[in-house]
Amino acid sequence: MRIIGFLFEHPLLFAILAVLFFALAIVFWKVVLAAVFLGLFIITLMVSVIGIRKSGSKYEIILLIVVPMFLLISLIGVYHMFGIMEIDTSTQSARWKDSPTGGYHYLDGGFDVDLYPGEPNEIFNKAQYVSGWIKLSGGEGSSEAITVAGKYMYSGVLGAMYGAEWYEYYIYWSDDGENWELISAPGNTAPFIIGENIGRKEIDYDYSAGFGTWQYLAPYSFQIKGESKPLIKVEIKLHLSGPFGSKNLYATDIARMLSGSGSIEVMLDNDDTPDVYEAGVDTLKFKVTTEYSGLSTGEPDKGWYVVLRNPNGVIVKNWTNVGDNQVTYLEWDIPFDAYKPTWSNQYKIELYNQINKYDDYKFFVIDNISLAPSKAVITFGKPVYGLDEQIEVRFKAEPNDITQLPIAYFLVDIYYQDTGGRIVNDMQLNAVDNQAVYFFQSERGDVDIVVRAAAIDTAGRTSGYSQNSVYVSREAIAWQGGPGQIFTFSFDVTFDVNEITGLMPYPEYVVYQFIDPTGKIVYVKEQKPAYVNKEAGGTITTKWRVSDACAFQIPAFAKTGTWTVRYEIVDKRLGLVNQVIHSGGGSFTVTEGSIFQNLFAPKYFHLDIFVWDKWIKIPAFFAIILFIVAVV
Numbered sequence: 001m002r003i004i005g006f007l008f009e010h011p012l013l014f015a016i017l018a019v020l021f022f023a024l025a026i027v028f029w030k031v032v033l034a035a036v037f038l039g040l041f042i043i044t045l046m047v048s049v050i051g052i053r054k055s056g057s058k059y060e061i062i063l064l065i066v067v068p069m070f071l072l073i074s075l076i077g078v079y080h081m082f083g084i085m086e087i088d089t090s091t092q093s094a095r096w097k098d099s100p101t102g103g104y105h106y107l108d109g110g111f112d113v114d115l116y117p118g119e120p121n122e123i124f125n126k127a128q129y130v131s132g133w134i135k136l137s138g139g140e141g142s143s144e145a146i147t148v149a150g151k152y153m154y155s156g157v158l159g160a161m162y163g164a165e166w167y168e169y170y171i172y173w174s175d176d177g178e179n180w181e182l183i184s185a186p187g188n189t190a191p192f193i194i195g196e197n198i199g200r201k202e203i204d205y206d207y208s209a210g211f212g213t214w215q216y217l218a219p220y221s222f223q224i225k226g227e228s229k230p231l232i233k234v235e236i237k238l239h240l241s242g243p244f245g246s247k248n249l250y251a252t253d254i255a256r257m258l259s260g261s262g263s264i265e266v267m268l269d270n271d272d273t274p275d276v277y278e279a280g281v282d283t284l285k286f287k288v289t290t291e292y293s294g295l296s297t298g299e300p301d302k303g304w305y306v307v308l309r310n311p312n313g314v315i316v317k318n319w320t321n322v323g324d325n326q327v328t329y330l331e332w333d334i335p336f337d338a339y340k341p342t343w344s345n346q347y348k349i350e351l352y353n354q355i356n357k358y359d360d361y362k363f364f365v366i367d368n369i370s371l372a373p374s375k376a377v378i379t380f381g382k383p384v385y386g387l388d389e390q391i392e393v394r395f396k397a398e399p400n401d402i403t404q405l406p407i408a409y410f411l412v413d414i415y416y417q418d419t420g421g422r423i424v425n426d427m428q429l430n431a432v433d434n435q436a437v438y439f440f441q442s443e444r445g446d447v448d449i450v451v452r453a454a455a456i457d458t459a460g461r462t463s464g465y466s467q468n469s470v471y472v473s474r475e476a477i478a479w480q481g482g483p484g485q486i487f488t489f490s491f492d493v494t495f496d497v498n499e500i501t502g503l504m505p506y507p508e509y510v511v512y513q514f515i516d517p518t519g520k521i522v523y524v525k526e527q528k529p530a531y532v533n534k535e536a537g538g539t540i541t542t543k544w545r546v547s548d549a550c551a552f553q554i555p556a557f558a559k560t561g562t563w564t565v566r567y568e569i570v571d572k573r574l575g576l577v578n579q580v581i582h583s584g585g586g587s588f589t590v591t592e593g594s595i596f597q598n599l600f601a602p603k604y605f606h607l608d609i610f611v612w613d614k615w616i617k618i619p620a621f622f623a624i625i626l627f628i629v630a631v632v
């Protein structure tokens with residue numbers, strides 16, 4: 001009771017606290033704290049009111065005038081925070097009187113119900129759009145098509161002194177409806193906009209019609225790549241010119257952007273193989289988070305659906321009751337027969353909206369996790385590559401200690417880390433001695449590329465995915481090094497081969513030549529290519545894809561400057577002479593080295609004795625000793 005009495009005995013203190021909480025509610029009006037401070041404001045205000053009324057204070061005038069004003073402003077702030085104050089999405093048209101005795105120029109939205117399937121007299125063809133809804137090949141999401149259009153009219157008994165000459169479209173977006181950022185203008189379209197701005201368009205209006213008719217302006221359609229800000233605005237600028245100067249009319253419209261994203265998240269258990277599950281034992285549990293699934297008009301809540309596919313792509317189970325803007329928990333009891341030694345045992349959960357697959361999750365089923373091989377070890381030829389370089393990636397895994405079954409192949413995904421866009425998807429890379437190598441080239445620079453792989457043994461068992469990443473620079477990285485350092489040249493080419501003398505050539509070997517700046521061949525190496533695949537075949541022409549890499553150690557006392565590497569893909573089946581079916585090359589820079597680098601760098605020698613043709617290398621130190629011994 002004493003505490004309650006204290007509260008009511010100090011009304012001015014609580015009036016000051018009420019003002020303080022009101023100020024804090026305004027400061028934090030865009031976060032949840034605003035609601036907390038509003039609640040404290042109301043409580044302290046009530047205590048202050050009761051205290052002042054009990055004391056009969058002369059400050060009652062504060063209650064009648066100032067306090068209601070504080071309460072109103074604070075409520076407006078909280079209403080704004082929760083989005084109760086709606087953004088006006090109707091078109092703000094323009095009208096301007098031509099002259100004191102003339103008619104009016106009108107600029108309005110071009111979407112009429114009779115002409116376009118949009119909102120009547122609006123610039124946007126819809127009041128809201130779904131963003132991030134359509135999956136592009138690069139992995140990003142794209143909005144549905146956004147179209148803007150306007151119309152112009154002059155209405156007056158007398159002729160117009162001013163005439164319309166041209167118009168332009170400007171597109172903005174905003175987080176709050178107050179601060180707008182320009183994203184599309186004539187000659188300047190942001191990189192995430194799909195669809196160039198149509199630029200400045202001339203208008204030829206017939207002013208002889210008196211009261212006139214509407215002339216529809218050319219529409220501009222575009223899409224927004226990636227996630228959009230919640231509000232988008234269009235501004236039409238119409239230029240009028242007359243005897244006393246010029247005048248610009250502006251009409252604007254605002255539309256909402258609704259997020260169309262969706263995701264699958266697996267609820268991990270306590271084991272150390274989160275993407276491998278035992279048949280007949282485990283239950284796969286996952287969470288699906290969804291926003292808007294389809295077009296923003298028509299059936300906006302038609303919903304998402306989820307399918308589960310086996311390794312052959314056959315739908316095993318589907319869930320069709322996944323609604324918009326919610327989190328749904330789903331599960332699948334994995335049956336005993338889900339594992340088969342004759343296939344990859346990779347299953348996929350796929351999330352679809354009303355137009356395309358939006359997300360997926362891959363996992364493996366196994367009969368007994370203790371029988372799985374080791375995870376794949378993924379390494380790169382070097383940590384950073386240039387945009388024009390072939391990226392070398394190597395895979396290695398160990399057989400299971402119990403089964404001793406060798407690795408049959410690696411199941412490989414390669415994708416850009418920022419967008420998820422796939423370079424390679426579910427590629428089966430055959431293993432030799434539990435290892436494999438692959439070469440590819442990035443189409444983008446200044447980006448991290450993720451390589452993910454699962455090692456599959458001959459019984460279809462795996463320990464799941466492992467991954468590694470490599471950085472690709474936009475700028476070319478020219479290799480340079482001195483004696484003893486190792487330069488690795490790699491390539492990945494696709495080419496056509498024509499039939500020769502009734503035999504279709506086969507890319508059997510690769511012959512490399514390393515040539516110094518004077519044109520002298522310093523070293524020749526012949527080896528079988530790391531990767532050969534027939535991409536397409538015919539009776540006369542065959543398309544081959546070949547990848548390989550060759551390491552060359554810079555020799556002792558090498559000539560400095562630009563060296564050349566040449567390679568020839570050859571077929572030896574026609575006899576002792578190599579049948580060249582494709583060739584290429586590159587260059588690298590050799591720099592000076594110290595005396596110690598030169599002594600322990602190799603020297604290359606070519607031995608051609610009768611039919612024995614061989615290139616050998618020995619350290620320069622031993623070559624010098626052998627030379628001295630031979631002389632002595």
